[in-house]
Amino acid sequence: MKERETLAETDAEVQPALTPLGTQPAPPVRERAGDVIHTAPEFAVGEGDVRTAGEDLEVVAGTSLWKDAWRRLLRNKLAVFGMIVVGIIIVASLIGPVIIRTTTGYTYDYIPQDSNLIKSFPPFTAPDSSFSWTHPMGTDTFGRDILARVLLGGRISLMVGIISTFVSLIIGITYGATAGFFGGRVDNIMMRIVDVIYAIPYMMIVIVLLAMFGGQTALGQLFLLFFALGAVSWLTMARIVRGQVMSLKNQEFVLAARATGVSTGKIIFRHLVPNTLGPVIVYATLTIPSVMLQESFLSFLGLGVQAPLASWGSLASEGIQNIAIFPWQLIFPGVTMALTLFSLNFLGDGLRDALDPQMRKV
Amino acid sequence: MLRFIIRRLVITIPMVLIVVTLTWGLVRLAPGNFYTSEKQLPPTVEKNIREKYGLDRPLIVQYGKMLGNILRGDFGNSLKYQDQTVNGILARSLPVSVTLGVLAYLLALCVGVFIGSLAALKPNSRLDYVSMAVAMLGISLPNFVLGPLLVLVFSLTLYWLPPARWNGFPSWNLVLPVLTLSAIYMAYIARLARSGMLEVLRSDYIRTARAKGLKERVVVVRHAMRGGLLPVVSYTGPALAFLITGTVVVERIFALPGLGNYFINANLNRDEPLIIGIVAFLSIAILLFNLLVDIAYAFIDPRIRY
Numbered sequence: 001m002k003e004r005e006t007l008a009e010t011d012a013e014v015q016p017a018l019t020p021l022g023t024q025p026a027p028p029v030r031e032r033a034g035d036v037i038h039t040a041p042e043f044a045v046g047e048g049d050v051r052t053a054g055e056d057l058e059v060v061a062g063t064s065l066w067k068d069a070w071r072r073l074l075r076n077k078l079a080v081f082g083m084i085v086v087g088i089i090i091v092a093s094l095i096g097p098v099i100i101r102t103t104t105g106y107t108y109d110y111i112p113q114d115s116n117l118i119k120s121f122p123p124f125t126a127p128d129s130s131f132s133w134t135h136p137m138g139t140d141t142f143g144r145d146i147l148a149r150v151l152l153g154g155r156i157s158l159m160v161g162i163i164s165t166f167v168s169l170i171i172g173i174t175y176g177a178t179a180g181f182f183g184g185r186v187d188n189i190m191m192r193i194v195d196v197i198y199a200i201p202y203m204m205i206v207i208v209l210l211a212m213f214g215g216q217t218a219l220g221q222l223f224l225l226f227f228a229l230g231a232v233s234w235l236t237m238a239r240i241v242r243g244q245v246m247s248l249k250n251q252e253f254v255l256a257a258r259a260t261g262v263s264t265g266k267i268i269f270r271h272l273v274p275n276t277l278g279p280v281i282v283y284a285t286l287t288i289p290s291v292m293l294q295e296s297f298l299s300f301l302g303l304g305v306q307a308p309l310a311s312w313g314s315l316a317s318e319g320i321q322n323i324a325i326f327p328w329q330l331i332f333p334g335v336t337m338a339l340t341l342f343s344l345n346f347l348g349d350g351l352r353d354a355l356d357p358q359m360r361k362v
Numbered sequence: 363m364l365r366f367i368i369r370r371l372v373i374t375i376p377m378v379l380i381v382v383t384l385t386w387g388l389v390r391l392a393p394g395n396f397y398t399s400e401k402q403l404p405p406t407v408e409k410n411i412r413e414k415y416g417l418d419r420p421l422i423v424q425y426g427k428m429l430g431n432i433l434r435g436d437f438g439n440s441l442k443y444q445d446q447t448v449n450g451i452l453a454r455s456l457p458v459s460v461t462l463g464v465l466a467y468l469l470a471l472c473v474g475v476f477i478g479s480l481a482a483l484k485p486n487s488r489l490d491y492v493s494m495a496v497a498m499l500g501i502s503l504p505n506f507v508l509g510p511l512l513v514l515v516f517s518l519t520l521y522w523l524p525p526a527r528w529n530g531f532p533s534w535n536l537v538l539p540v541l542t543l544s545a546i547y548m549a550y551i552a553r554l555a556r557s558g559m560l561e562v563l564r565s566d567y568i569r570t571a572r573a574k575g576l577k578e579r580v581v582v583v584r585h586a587m588r589g590g591l592l593p594v595v596s597y598t599g600p601a602l603a604f605l606i607t608g609t610v611v612v613e614r615i616f617a618l619p620g621l622g623n624y625f626i627n628a629n630l631n632r633d634e635p636l637i638i639g640i641v642a643f644l645s646i647a648i649l650l651f652n653l654l655v656d657i658a659y660a661f662i663d664p665r666i667r668y
Contacts, residue, residue, distance in 0.1 A: 204641055205641075
């Protein structure tokens with residue numbers, strides 16, 4: 001409690017509005033004692049709970065948890081590398097196809113009319129075997145531009161990764177927050193269910209689901225993928241959110257909210273869930289590559305993304321058929337995908353170190 | 363301990379029931395049928411087929427029959443591979459998948475623990491950075507990209523190893539599939555071993571062990587590894603579930619007649635008895651295996667009591 005008092009004092013000192021009427025207002029805080037502002041959060045951190053200190057820090061000094069995390073993230077070279085690569089790949093897959101269409105006239109499903117062009121050319125090669133910029137990644141067996149297809153595949157793969165992760169976020173947060181908030185028997189039953197589902201070989205069920213209900217339309221298949229992959233990736237998220245909510249729910253701000261008559265649902269979603277965002281963001285960043293990997297497995301098996309759409313998995317699956325003669329059909333989608341997952345994983349690791357220094361293991 | 367085992371065994375039953383029911387429901391609810399593949403059948407033929415496979419009976423009867431089959435451990439005949447029993451297919455394909463999975467996991471365990479511990483002994487050294495970057499690459503490189511690349515290099519360019527096909531247990535054909543399958547586990551285990559060992563190596567009992575003058579090798583192998591490798595042990599359960607997805611892909615790349623390959627074909631053919639058989643068998647196997655892992659955990663870590 002001593003710590004609270006000290007912070008309250010600092011607060012009073014900081015806010016000039018508290019000076020008695022008629023007296024000269026105190027000079028602005030920063031001019032008067034800049035160093036006080038910086039020392040305050042430090043002893044708060046040293047003495048008590050890091051989280052409360054972080055929140056007070058936001059009020060007192062104006063450097064938030066997020067700004068701090070951002071600074072730590074920028075110091076991590078691998079995470080910055082990951083961020084840049086992911087950024088480039090997202091931008092490229094968004095605007096790349098348009099650029100290719102305007103410069104070379106190729107789209108991802110454009111098959112040349114000239115039958116001499118309907119074959120697989122190596123990268124940077126024109127039909128007469130001379131150097132050419134037209135197809136930097138070569139063409140596939142139908143003469144389609146592989147770069148355009150890899151960029152489309154990137155769009156679909158990233159979309160599946162992000163949307164499925166979002167679905168898993170919604171399920172996981174709702175489930176975990178509910179279990180954590182109510183505790184007791186409800187929590188026990190809900191978490192036992194999670195344990196049970198953990199042990200189930202869910203990929204087998206996803207395979208059955210996609211094989212039985214999939215393959216109608218390309219778009220329907222995409223939605224089935226979002227749903228199926230999201231529905232199996234929420235378990236760890238639920239556990240994380242539950243743990244966070246359990247440690248938060250007995251704090252004063254929840255008591256205050258309850259005292260002012262806020263409903264239970266609002267306490268959970270407006271007061272508790274926003275405070276769990278740090279670990280949730282970290283885990284979501286790491287879920288995206290794992291969902292993308294699962295999508296690519298399914299697409300590789302012919303159960304995922306269907307033609308005319310393509311994902312990195314389905315492109316690689318096409319490429320494998322011709323690995324001996326046209327290795328570039330596999331190498332480019334495969335390497336692009338590996339690079340993206342690699343960067344996303346590094347970014348996720350970096351975010352974890354930045355947002356949760358206690359979890360850092362070095 | 364015994365109570366724990368019995369309770370877990372009892373929980374296994376409803377879990378298998380849920381999985382099997384879900385699978386059966388999905389197969390049944392899906393539009394179409396296994397016999398409506400190519401052309402429209404004459405009504406009488408269709409009626410005969412439905413009668414032969416018991417599809418004309420009420421759903422609840424069919425469901426009961428399916429459950430009875432599982433209880434008796436006899437999954438009936440495959441619909442696609444005529445006159446082959448599901449049990450026969452399981453018996454034939456299981457050794458392939460198990461060989462693949464066990465070899466891959468053992469390889470991953472040896473290499474992963476070795477690299478991870480080495481990295482943990484010299485944290486932030488060049489060795490640490492390089493091995494962790496390679497491990498991250500292993501996690502990010504899908505095995506359907508790694509496998510064909512290995513084939514391209516070692517079979518089609520260097521002609522060192524056969525590119526595909528099953529050729530019995532000790533054979534050169536196994537090298538590439540096992541490498542492909544184990545890469546991602548190697549990477550995961552190396553990361554787990556590193557972080558586990560790092561934590562343990564800084565603990566008080568390790569300092570005590572060093573202080574009483576034990577050799578560094580004894581400290582690391584006898585004292586640190588026992589606690590530091592616990593995360594690796596607990597990863598074995600989830601790893602098995604992922605190993606199944608992994609074998610599916612690897613068996614397809616290398617054309618191996620394993621369980622995964624049959625499972626995909628059964629799904630594409632809507633071969634219901636085979637799907638149910640494989641799902642039921644694998645879920646029981648996984649649940650029992652998870653139980654074994656938990657028991658092993660209690661032996662390795664004396665702090666854990668059930």
